Amino acid sequence: MVSKKSAPVRPVEDDAPPADPLFNQSLEKGLAVLHAFDGAHRTMTLAEVAARAGMSKASAQRTVHTLQVLGYVGKHEQTRRFQLRPKIMDIGFNYLASHPLVQVANPYLAQLANASGETASLTEPVELDMLYVAQRVTSQFIPVSTPVGMRIPMYCTSSGRAWLSSLPTDEARAMLQRSRREARTPATLTNVNAILARVAACRKLGYAYNAEELFLGDMGIAAPIIDGKGRALGAVHVAPPTSRWSLEAAQKKLAPMVIECARAISSAISH
Template sequence: MPTPNDPLFNQSLEKGLAVLRAFNAAHRTLTLGELAELTGMSKGSAQRTVHTLQALGYVGKHPQTRRFQLLPKVIDIGFNYLAAHPLIRVAHPYLSQLAQSSGETASLTEAVETDMVYIAQFLTTQHIPVLTPVGMRIPMYCTSSGRAWLSTLPDAQARSLLGSAPRPARTPNTLTGVNAILDQIAQCRKTGYAINHQELFLGDMGIAAPVVNSSGRAIAAVHLSPPTSRWTLEEAQNRLAPMVIECARAISQSIAD
């Protein structure tokens, strides 16, 4: 976050990025007034910002509705990060093997604030109830990958992160209390893997293990997404958890070499 009176902080760039982030699955197209409201800008400031992004080719208008929408050029920004990421190149063969061995979707996620973001994924050929594409963000508190990542932090730091963001019940199974989530994190430290049983999406589970650096701190997490239509939680823990742990361990060792 910018510090007060930072002479180098560029507010115009901040506004441009805020406009780009305002578009999401719930807001695929937006009017100028909606953009101003979502970003906290005045309508005049939003108009100047959107005009600049439109001139640069990142934002355009829907041909029928004339509402603003993102254009394909915005993909360049995220793709450049992924293309240059050394961890993704290292993890690629291990994730491929994990997906093949398990028959389920294998993913690699990184922490962004109090979320985890998908940076690599190998999809199963079988039916999956939920689409989680690369670039999607999911909350730490109710996901196996988030809990795996938090498991490498001291309790006080994990508690602080959990308490710094809302924890709504995404499904009837979602754990929202900090102490209950910390209990799951403590269990992960014992077993080497974290679980999510229909806490983010109904019909979807998660089995995750942290990818750690030489200091033992998580830099990412590997997880499988077994659906409840094919697996019980007990079966997933018994058969899939060892695969996930081994995959995360292999990636961790590879980046340490």
């Protein structure tokens, strides 16, 4: 299975004066070190951590030592390279455990997965990405691994386009213009107007789609989740693989299920 390519870590300037007197630069450095680890950088030397986090080796050493003492970072027994420790999961779990949308959505995601036979997921917006916050996996083979906690770009995904469809066109355009619209596959739409046309279609049809724009062999059918005030909180989607579905068949059979699931979650979260 394939996982998402890691995003670059934002550099931390060691000696930059704080623009905000309440801003804690030590905490920023600690978070930068934690973000430096990902699927492509599971273990690292101190120099590698410093480079990935954008700080000096001396600053990285102090930060890594503090995180070691707190139990969030440790050393691999054989290689002696630094790696994340299981305690880091506490932070993400606490967010999910207290997230009202996740709690409401789970039974509806289960129903969608059972009815469609495909993995059903819940995502919410984070900057220019959509973040997986809940998922129900079926026994069917899926070519792409998209676990809870993974971020995917809005511009080339069904869930991102579904969420963008809730925004005024000018706001959606501005977000797309700020995105790094890379051609992830030969099918990826990168032109802003072309993507906005798909977003506009979602407003009309009630669902958005992508066909092998993020990963080859993978499609997406998504619908937005709207609260009682008309704000989009996230999106629900299924990911039918091209090995089992044509786009036309997925749109005909799965789109109504996804729309109904999103409406049910929207109604439940509004009460």
